[in-house]
Amino acid sequence: MSLRERKKVQTRAAISAAAISLFIEHGFDQVSITQVAEAADVSRRTLFAYFPTKEDLVVHRFADHEDEPARVVRGRPAGQSPLAALHEHYLDALRRRDPATGLTDGPEQLSLYRLLRSTTPLMARMLQFNESAETQLAAALRETADTAELPARLAAAQIVSVQWTLSIANYERAVAGTRSDDAYPAAAAAADQAFALLAGGLSTLWP
Amino acid sequence: MSLRERKKVQTRAAISAAAISLFIEHGFDQVSITQVAEAADVSRRTLFAYFPTKEDLVVHRFADHEDEPARVVRGRPAGQSPLAALHEHYLDALRRRDPATGLTDGPEQLSLYRLLRSTTPLMARMLQFNESAETQLAAALRETADTAELPARLAAAQIVSVQWTLSIANYERAVAGTRSDDAYPAAAAAADQAFALLAGGLSTLWP
DNA sequence: GTGCAAAAGTAGACTAAGTGCAAGATAGCA
DNA sequence: TGCTATCTTGCACTTAGTCTACTTTTGCAC
Numbered sequence: 030m031s032l033r034e035r036k037k038v039q040t041r042a043a044i045s046a047a048a049i050s051l052f053i054e055h056g057f058d059q060v061s062i063t064q065v066a067e068a069a070d071v072s073r074r075t076l077f078a079y080f081p082t083k084e085d086l087v088v089h090r091f092a093d094h095e096d097e098p099a100r101v102v103r104g105r106p107a108g109q110s111p112l113a114a115l116h117e118h119y120l121d122a123l124r125r126r127d128p129a130t131g132l133t134d135g136p137e138q139l140s141l142y143r144l145l146r147s148t149t150p151l152m153a154r155m156l157q158f159n160e161s162a163e164t165q166l167a168a169a170l171r172e173t174a175d176t177a178e179l180p181a182r183l184a185a186a187q188i189v190s191v192q193w194t195l196s197i198a199n200y201e202r203a204v205a206g207t208r209s210d211d212a213y214p215a216a217a218a219a220a221d222q223a224f225a226l227l228a229g230g231l232s233t234l235w236p
Numbered sequence: 237m238s239l240r241e242r243k244k245v246q247t248r249a250a251i252s253a254a255a256i257s258l259f260i261e262h263g264f265d266q267v268s269i270t271q272v273a274e275a276a277d278v279s280r281r282t283l284f285a286y287f288p289t290k291e292d293l294v295v296h297r298f299a300d301h302e303d304e305p306a307r308v309v310r311g312r313p314a315g316q317s318p319l320a321a322l323h324e325h326y327l328d329a330l331r332r333r334d335p336a337t338g339l340t341d342g343p344e345q346l347s348l349y350r351l352l353r354s355t356t357p358l359m360a361r362m363l364q365f366n367e368s369a370e371t372q373l374a375a376a377l378r379e380t381a382d383t384a385e386l387p388a389r390l391a392a393a394q395i396v397s398v399q400w401t402l403s404i405a406n407y408e409r410a411v412a413g414t415r416s417d418d419a420y421p422a423a424a425a426a427a428d429q430a431f432a433l434l435a436g437g438l439s440t441l442w443p
Numbered sequence: 444g445t446g447c448a449a450a451a452g453t454a455g456a457c458t459a460a461g462t463g464c465a466a467g468a469t470a471g472c473a
Numbered sequence: 474t475g476c477t478a479t480c481t482t483g484c485a486c487t488t489a490g491t492c493t494a495c496t497t498t499t500g501c502a503c
Contacts (some may be wrong), residue, residue, distance in 0.1 A: 110442040153360040187399045190393035230437030235317040340490050
């Protein structure tokens with residue numbers, strides 16, 4: 030990696046870090062782009078070269094995950110059902126304490142989560158990531174699981190929204206103060222319950 | 237209704253109508269708030285007294301529906317499952333050609349749909365309505381169907397996202413030019429399929 | 444090391460969304 | 474007719490985000 034590239038990565042990280050810590054301390058809309066640029070010691074214009082909008086200063090960290098469900102389904106071993114692959118992958122993410130699951134002890138992760146939840150435009154951006162994940166997952170289901178258009182879209186919608194709900198619940202446990210090792214069994218059980226519900230349907234809930 | 241109240245309703249409708257027709261004609265971000273205010277013959281400042289943001293000029297029309305699933309579940313006859321009530325209600329909405337189902341012939345409805353789909357911030361607002369609908373539905377399930385916290389949230393997430401997916405699919409058929417009477421059978425079949433999938437689970441899809 | 448082209452950063456002016464305030468117009472009511 | 478509450482308006486202000494032209498820094502050839 031060249032010096033130029035390393036500097037870009039560094040600058041990008043510095044800007045985002047400055048932004049997030051300011052936002053966490055004072056609130057998203059109490060802090061202006063100009064203040065973030067000053068804190069990161071770059072010009073306002075340079076900041077916009079790295080992040081197209083104020084929201085992106087925060088949510089760019091989650092952008093990588095939007096193709097994850099689709100990748101898992103595409104990469105599953107032959108003979109395994111898409112749902113089983115996603116279930117297994119989610120349990121593994123819990124074991125790895127992947128921050129995306131909400132099962133984490135990192136105080137900065139929890140502050141970040143609180144920031145997201147309390148800031149409408151940030152949540153709006155997160156929901157758009159979900160929509161993108163859904164579209165990509167639907168395509169993967171159509172192409173690798175021989176699923177027709179409508180059922181693929183319906184299934185993708187259900188799966189993505191359920192995973193999102195699980196992660197929110199995990200974050201809420203973490204914010205309530207539960208340590209991740211203590212929360213893990215409940216989180217794994219919740220995941221099992223959620224995937225069982227996806228597989229078996231809501232009629233198991235209300236006979 | 238007093239003259240004052242009638243005028244307010246009129247003004248509000250006039251502003252929204254002017255906005256939507258301008259947005260449809262020229263695109264959401266090609267039209268400024270100032271132009272909308274001029275077209276509706278009110279001051280810019282008055283416009284903001286009626287609609288807090290530019291997005292609201294369009295999406296306020298959908299704000300009423302965000303408590304609909306919760307209301308349906310709360311108002312269902314004794315002995316009926318929540319899912320059956322929602323299924324029935326959705327089929328009825330299709331029969332009534334409720335624009336929220338996407339099954340409509342109104343050209344202005346279709347233009348509005350195209351506007352929404354092609355405008356990122358408008359879609360973001362719509363997704364937030366879904367989130368609100370989901371929260372309210374989860375509460376209704378907890379309170380009237382004896383459902384625990386987590387399953388209620390999971391079920392609500394699945395149901396809302398599935399209904400949204402159905403309506404998108406219907407709009408797409410309508411945009412493709414299918415008349416609502418011709419599209420109705422397929423739309424009803426799709427709804428049946430979707431609710432069957434919700435009830436029976438994804439394992440019916442991938443055994 | 445020196446010079447040069449390309450990439451990155453900066454300054455400053457500009458557009459447009461949204462807010463605060465104070466003054467003017469209008470409906471409701473005595 | 475006149476008083477009061479509400480609605481409307483004009484104007485100045487803040488901030489996000491863009492455009493253009495200019496300077497600095499980096500990679501590289503010699």
